[in-house]
Amino acid sequence: MSERTSETGFVPVDAVYAGTDNAYTRLSAGERLREARTAKGLTLESASARTRIRRDYLEALETMDPRGLPAQAYAIGYLRTYARFLELDEAALVEQFKAEADTQTGRATPTAPQQTREIKLPRGLIGVVAILTFVALAAWWYSSAISGDSVFDDIPRPPDAQLAEGQSDGVFTTELSQLAATDIWSNLPSLNPSDDAIPDLTLRASAPVFLEVRDADGRILFSRELRVDETYRPLREAGLTITAEDGGRVMVENADGDIRPLGEPGQPVTDAPLYRQDNTDPT
Known part of the structure; x- marks a missing residue:
């Protein structure tokens, strides 16, 4: 029995796959990326600087979290670039990533989290709406007044209108005497009094x-x-x-x-x- 066999007869799993071509089958695509990066002594920041790929994208690839990645075409391109940089098999890693991402998330298209878009109204829009509303109401009122239709049709006429139509009780039937303008302004004191005995100088x-x-x-x-x-x-x-x-x-x-x-x-x-x-x- 091998040296790595324990006294209890348990054989470690890594001992089974040691020395074979299937050593990577026990690792996910993301774990293969992380293992290759750490083997090169790189951090996510240094790998991002050298590949010119955003750090959060690299982290999403290593954690197999499609929610932190852009659209599928961009994500696959980043994955190929990252695998090539880490000297991994690009094609095999892409196929493994697609299969595992689809199995783990139930969707084959990684999508980035949608950002809530704040809708802002242009400045002054409320004032413009208020002015347009006022103009519309004024136009409606004017058209109603011209056509004769009015919301005030049921208001009773004033008493003087009834008196003008001969519906008075006789109180104001007596006509006032007509006064001439000369009678109104007669016998008023002069604003510029003069004495005829005083000479005009x-x-x-x-x-x-x-x-x-x-x-x-x-x-x-x-x-x-x-x-x-x-x-x-x-x-x-x-x-x-x-x-x-x-x-x-x-x-x-x-x-x-x-x-x-x-x-x-x-x-x-x-x-x-x-x-x-x-x-x-x-x-």
């Missing part, structure tokens, strides 16, 4: 000059600089006062065409009465 600037006119209560009626030949016609109202930085630059003209300066040339005029108390002549 025009103030003209012979040179640029600052001018200010106040009423009897001290309220400013006019206050700014007049340009050359610019005029100002004050109200024909008693109690007006005038202030000018140079009385000689302000020419006072009356309705008769008389022209005289407001004051002496170069002399300022301050709060001087624009009209005399008898309201007949200007100052």
Whole structure:
């Protein structure tokens, strides 16, 4: 009996196949790949770097897990490249892998795990949908209004519409008298009162000059600089006062065409009465 026979008469399985051509029949295709890689002293990372095959693909081939592999054509190509790199029989290893993968998983086509695809709506799509919905509702409402069909047909008419059709109880049957516009606006106080006894004056600037006119209560009626030949016609109202930085630059003209300066040339005029108390002549 062989040296490897135990005292109990048990013969190890590896002793049966030792030295024969069927030594690989006890290993799966993935185990053959892993055994050949470790025999070369390579890790999955180093094998991936040298074969340019992703590490997870190599690991899926060695663990016989088709779920971690791409489509069948790519997986078989990776398997051939990996077997050639490890100096294994490519054809035999491919056939063994197909048979074992089909037996273990019930499917002959290794597939990679499907990734969940997240569906994202384009930016602004919700706003566009809301606008289109609003436009559609507006168009429907407008078409209903044009055709005469309305959801508000059952609403009762307002009382004034009934009165216009002669269905009133006589309360508003009396016609109002027609008033002329002249009657409405008659006897109203004037917004620009004038005294016929006060002369109609025009103030003209012979040179640029600052001018200010106040009423009897001290309220400013006019206050700014007049340009050359610019005029100002004050109200024909008693109690007006005038202030000018140079009385000689302000020419006072009356309705008769008389022209005289407001004051002496170069002399300022301050709060001087624009009209005399008898309201007949200007100052």
